[in-house]
Amino acid sequence: MDYQQLLSKIKDKINILQAREDLGILNINIEKKQIREVIKFLKDELKFNHLNFLTAIDLIDNNQIEVVYRLYSYETKEKIVVRVKLERQKPEIETISDIFRTAEWHERETYEMFGVKFLNHPDLRKLLLPDEIEMPLRKDFFHPDFEKLPEI
Amino acid sequence: MELIKDILYNTDKILKDFYNWAYKLWSSFNLPFFILDIVFYLLITLAVAAFLVFNALFIIYYDRKVAAKFQVRYGPNRVGYKGILQTVADTIKLLIKEDINADKVDKIVFFLAPFLVFIPSFLVFLVIPFGKGLIPADLNIGILYVLAITGLSVLGILSAGWASNNKYSLIGGMRSAAQIISYEIPMVLVILSVLLLSGSLKMGDIINAQSSISKWFIFVQPIGFILFLIAGNAEINRAPFDLPEAESELVSGFITEYSAMKFAFFFLAEYTNLFLTSAIATTLFLGGWQGPFLPPFVWFIIKTYLVITLLMWFRWTFPRIRVDHLMEFSWKYLTPIAFVNLIATAILVKFI
């Protein structure tokens, strides 16, 4: 099943803002309020039962933060990437940690690294970082201890 | 040469002669005799203490060497000839280390616990028959005394776990108490069946009842011997029954908070207990100090070390048992088997 077929299956169910193929894998951009619906649909109907990872990308030039969900299906061996763009000032999105339990920790990590707030998350604490460091993976993160690397 | 042979074979006679000589000397001074007795018992205590410490030092070295053999490596081989002074060096290190007292410990109990563990194992030496007549006191309740005194050491372990004010230590102490109490029962039952055969609680009589090799109780009571080894191994908290100090679970169990001298006492008690269990197994099942060609004392040591080696073999081979399996093992298997063994022995003694 190539990405066109997959796309046609999804098309009528969900409102896709933008779809593209990236190295043979379907990437779909969706609206943020649809995220739970989409993930549930992908999991239940299309058997995407493995969440490889969930992360965010700081698109500082567009003033956006993009949350990336990558799904895989043990049954059909298909892959799909779901992307949601959030505004950078107040990134908020519904949690999917009850659909994919592994998302709980991934969301916590994304929360502390990018400040993306996952609504209704059962336990949204910092996972890896000490308390005083906020959102280090954002491109404008600055810490007084930073030293610039010498250019080679 | 003759003199050495004489000393080795007739130690008891020489000691008796010496005592009689001192007795006569004493009576010529017209002094009260109880002072002489006290002096003699002090001397015996000193001798036993010296034996205990050097023996423990050697067992630790021996344990490490045996472990090394099981684990295809060399073991200690730098300090002294083949590393024989390694434990001495380690002991000195332990003794001169800082004695750390954690802030929240119960000071008095914390201080007393190592001694509470060590003193019972020292006291048991009172009835260990090292050789013919070489027994500090051949009490008429000998083996009962052993059981009573060894039962005390659980008090020390429990108070060490409690006083440390550390959750891991407390779990270790509780495990130890449960373990020692439940393994006491099959052990007592096994000893009872031995006593049925010997007809006496006295250590000397038990050994005399095994006068020839065919009469050794290990052949009459093979199941009893195995049960005794298992229960004895569990009593002294050694692997695979080392749950009270289970390193991977409880860090170090009840000895987590101990350091330096106090830790050394726990260590000393552990290896002394190992020796004692083997010594009692030797006395009860392997004919004690009896044997041809060699002096009694040497036979006793050889047999004891054989049993020790067996226990070490267990230790370095098996993984640790889980705490509920341990209890199950004692109550569901060992105790019933020991009961059956006891009844069978009783029937045997009565009708044959």
Next chain:
Amino acid sequence: MNKFPIEIEKGLTTDEYILNMGPQHPSTHGVLRVVLKMDGEVVKDAIPDVGYIHTGLEKMFENRKYEQIIPYTDRTDYLSAVNNNLAYCLAVEKLLGIEVPERAKIMRVILCELNRIMSHLLWYSAYGLDMGALTPIIYAFREREEVIDLVESMTGGRLTHNALRIGGFKYDLPKDFIYKLKNFISHFNDRIDEYEALLINNVIFVNRTKDIGVLKKEIAISYGVTGPSLRGSDISYDLRKIEPYSGYEKFEFDVCTGKNGDTLDRCKVRMNEMRQSIRILEQAIDHLKDGDIMAKVPKVIKPAPGEIYCAVEGPRGETGVYIVSDGSEKPYRIKLRSPSFSNLSVLKEIVVGYKIADLVAIMGSLDLVIPEIDR
């Protein structure tokens, strides 16, 4: 302590209490802390607390050039460095559209499988210690030393090899490598039997691991568990088979699976995987032909803007690297998908109700590497 969402019920008879396992604890294998709610010896709740050795690798990557990143990937799962290297190198090679020469591919397979054996041997020895058996570690390290020597003769490193380059290898195999490898393969299968006799088939061990910490299929999938821990739950998922990379499609091997998903199954899967690794190594020797070991790689690595996710089957599971490139010399964002991260998060699902000794056994069977979780 209030930081952790644990509620303590005060009862009339027994009190529940909190037990801090770690960060310094012999069986957390590194600086992992697990906050346990205990009732006597029974675990009521377990909350892992990670991040003690967080080094900010993902941030560091954003300030490094592509070729400078390889040594850092060694440091995540330091027990199988090459698998991490490979995930990263494959990703960059795909971004650049480089085809790696055949010989380099097979050499990578050899290194990966040697790393897998190294990692599983270390797991075996550490697991022995967890279970209170003190001897297996020495036996396993005897063979591990041989493997490390082999890898050292090839890469110069013993643990973090920094072995791979984007496009292939810097140096070819040493002359006597194949001879030594054959020598190792010839006796290693017997040694695995020895390990199984010593620990895995021991009655006490089986009693302690059978039906303990059962990881159900659905839970394993939902938590994103991968690797031997997932295969123990009877899911035949191995990236080497499903999406063969680096020439794995040429090799014949079985995907080892367990039946019940209990701790014993996970152990057995790992032991069998070592046997399969030996099979792969045997075939790799036959496949190894003379040829180039380095593809033509541009002097300055500047991938076109785009993104790639590349995963390999590490000893612990799906070791993935997600690269977002903005067309410059430095990656815009790199996300490391580490298997232990997901494997640890499942812990609380499978330990509740078991004893603290089981917790140690279960945690050991997940084969966690902490730097990989913290990154």
